Amino acid sequence: MQTTFTEKQLEDPGVQRANEILRACVHCGFCTATCPTYQVLGDELDSPRGRIYQIKDMLENERVPDAKTVMHIDRCLSCLACMTTCPSGVHYMHLVDHAREYIEATYKRPFTDRALRWLLARILPYPMRFRWAMIGAKLGRPFRFLMPDARLRAMLDMAPKSIPPVSRNDDPQSFVPVGGRKKRVALMTGCAQRALNTDINDATIRLLTRLGCEVVVAEGAGCCGALTHHMGKANESHATAAKNIRAWCAEIDGDGLDAIVINTSGCGTTVKDYGHMFRNDPLAEDATRVSDIAMDVSEILMQLDLPEGATKETVVAYHAACSLQHGQQIKTFPKDLLKRAGFTVVEPADSHLCCGSAGTYNLMQPGISGQLKARKVQTLEAKNPDIIAAGNIGCMMQIGSGTDVPIVHTVELLDWATGGPQPRALTEPGKQVPDIPILR
Helix, strand or coil, rough: CCCCCCHHHHHHHHHHHHHHHEEECCCCCCHHHCCCCHHCCCCCHHHHHHHHHHHHHHHHHHCCCCHHHHHHCCCCCCCHHHHHCCCCCHHHHHHHHHHHHHHHHCCCCCCHHHHHHHHHHHHHHCHHHHHHHHHHHHHHHHHHHCCHHHHHHHHHHHHHCCCCCCCHHHHEEEECCCCCCCCEEEEEEEHHHHCCCCCHHHHHHHHHHHEEEEEEEECCCCCCCCCCCCCCCCCHHHHHHHHHHHHHHHHHCCCCCCCEEEEEEEHHHHHHHHHHHHHCCCCCCHHHHHHEEEEEEEHHHHCEEEHHHCCCCEEEEEECCCCCCHHHCCHHHHHHHHHCCCCEEEECCCCCCCCCCCCCCCHHHHHHHHHHHHHHHHHHHHHCEEEEECCCCHHHHHCCCCCCCCEHHHHHHHHHCCCCCCHHHHHHCCCCCCCCCCCC
16 A cells, blocks of 8 residues: 655654555455454445555644544454454554554544543453442442433443452462472463453463462553553553553563463453553663563463363354454464363354454444444354353353353363363353263
8 A cells, every 4th residue: 555654754653564565455345254243344444454545644634533433442452353363464453553542642522432432441450449339330230221222221230230349369469380380480460351351360370380480470460451442542542551661571580481461362462562652761671571571361371280180071152252263364273272271162153253352342342343243242142052152251251141042261171171160151050051060
């Protein structure tokens, strides 16, 4: 794609990166075939190619974006399926992130939009605030019909039936490995996950220590910054990410780290991009050190001696989170691990398509998100699974709200298969759970 940025414009590192990405695009349109919003809406402007043209026009002309342009860019899930499909290697993620930052700086959204985005940025990254918000949502749910905005109704619907107690395993500390120490790793405990499902971190710690890892929860680490980053709120996201970088570098420079383990794939995609995010910051070198050793939990487990389990009749439908399969290009590890543990693993049709969760997308774009959820649930249930497994809390909440098939994190199943407790989701009333023997 030909671009016409001036030398002055190219002095901006963000514009310079956008120019590189735009020039790589050859207009082939392969991306439209795998774009969820194009599949649902059928509008070229709601495809990656269409959004690329709109972003190019907006940035080159330094124009204040109009409401239509903002709408089409807001509708992007950032699922990054287009990056997997693109034969030219167009790094759409960096382009759309810069576009959102530009929109945040130049476009004044309607008051309700500004208020909702402000509210989400002030609540979701903070576990205790999120817990109180979910309690409020549960109390407000009977009055759902009074809410004039579908986004407010979606926020009320988000609250789970029960809110788990706080897990003290999420506090800064170190967990001793069983037997000799093979690795020393830091676990990113996250933010929303600490409020929505504390079992995931607990299972991760049990599994990693059982396999010989010393697991450290670093003092000062918290939210990865993804939520505000994808809203275009660069200052907020960088401030949050900087805390993590400092916390983990303190561990690297202290007793050392072999890996920073992340069990929420949306966070993992962002942490692995810290080197790019901070490329022009004094923290650039430390950010790169962190990105270089950031690993999804499935990556570190592939390096450890996970016991091989006996074949079981339990059928697990594996949902590939977009941030894992497209953002991090990790496609087979979770399935390989589940098969090694003895599970029968199946995949739904169109497994490359997003479930519609996408961070806050299900709250800000509930109509499109609902259509994508229905499609994903239908394809998963068509496989008649006993359990659905996924590697991202957002996907778990999204899919779980549309099916009676229990959904658990991949690491919970692996923990169970190697001596841990049965995942709590398999014992919830109302779930269609088969008579599954305890795995050993």
